Amino acid sequence: MTVPDTSQTRLAESRSGAAPLFSATGVTVRFGGLTALDDVTLDVLPGEVHGVIGPNGAGKTTLFNVCCGFVRPGAGTLTWRGQRLTGLRPHQLAGMGIARTLQGLGLFGGLTVLENVLTGADRFRRTGFGSALLALPRARADERALTERALAALTEAGVAEYAGRYPGSLPYPVRKRVAFARALAADPELLLLDEPASGLGAAELTELGELVRALAGRMSVILVDHHMDLVMTVCDRITVLDFGRVVAQGPPAQVRDDPAVIDAYLGEEASRGGDHG
Numbered sequence: 001m002t003v004p005d006t007s008q009t010r011l012a013e014s015r016s017g018a019a020p021l022f023s024a025t026g027v028t029v030r031f032g033g034l035t036a037l038d039d040v041t042l043d044v045l046p047g048e049v050h051g052v053i054g055p056n057g058a059g060k061t062t063l064f065n066v067c068c069g070f071v072r073p074g075a076g077t078l079t080w081r082g083q084r085l086t087g088l089r090p091h092q093l094a095g096m097g098i099a100r101t102l103q104g105l106g107l108f109g110g111l112t113v114l115e116n117v118l119t120g121a122d123r124f125r126r127t128g129f130g131s132a133l134l135a136l137p138r139a140r141a142d143e144r145a146l147t148e149r150a151l152a153a154l155t156e157a158g159v160a161e162y163a164g165r166y167p168g169s170l171p172y173p174v175r176k177r178v179a180f181a182r183a184l185a186a187d188p189e190l191l192l193l194d195e196p197a198s199g200l201g202a203a204e205l206t207e208l209g210e211l212v213r214a215l216a217g218r219m220s221v222i223l224v225d226h227h228m229d230l231v232m233t234v235c236d237r238i239t240v241l242d243f244g245r246v247v248a249q250g251p252p253a254q255v256r257d258d259p260a261v262i263d264a265y266l267g268e269e270a271s272r273g274g275d276h277g
């Protein structure tokens, strides 16, 4: 993979005057005696791809879970379009224009790929259950529009050919793309991706990078992953966590050379070497 070009960096700089779409400010999360996040602040600008990286146990998943409303921080605030969010719950995300993909994918085994992706498009449904049941013309038109939206998302994710299949019969990388398509079908303003690269091979990783990069400008993305190469390649800005703290934040070229980041990753390698050696 290549280092992001300077036009990408310039794009990030030109957006830096914009008001954030989403912010987490001073977020602290404790699990018993363990501080998983310590005064973490992250701003996501409109249309930017913002990466969150860090060694194992750095707090990436916890931060993702805070952003999704799965984990309530002990301190700190979340802001969406300048409005403070209090008591964010996961089921509220879709209505707000936030979609996510999870490590566990969460596809429904009893639904086809298309039906799974249709559940992502549901916020665009205009007709109620009654008119659908009676098959009224407007319900049929609504269903057609939703199906088109779902098929467009499957096409963008490169898996339209699997529309009629069931997820259980598909290889893991295809299922990952289906989960990605379901999130895209919601046409979110903010897409939260948790470890999208896990379980993918080198070629699939490059394709994933291209897929995510193509979303930049159209929506904001928070990409949580420990694949340094992927994050460096596709992100406009990166937040690096280590032991629950932000140790670096900025464009990839700046973060890559930051001594605190090098220390964090070297520290991880040293401890891995210790584990195995």
Ligand SMILES: Nc1ncnc2c1ncn2[C@@H]1O[C@H](COP(=O)(O)OP(=O)(O)OP(=O)(O)O)[C@@H](O)[C@H]1O
Binding pocket: 031, 034, 035, 036, 054, 055, 056, 057, 058, 059, 060, 061, 062, 063, 226
């Ligand atoms: N529910 C929980 N209860 C107790 N401790 C937790 C819980 N969730 C996470 N932790 C701890 O909080 C710290 C941060 O974990 P987290 O999973 O957020 O890190 P991570 O950066 O996502 O790690 P990895 O890359 O290994 O997934 C770790 O020490 C972890 O053991």
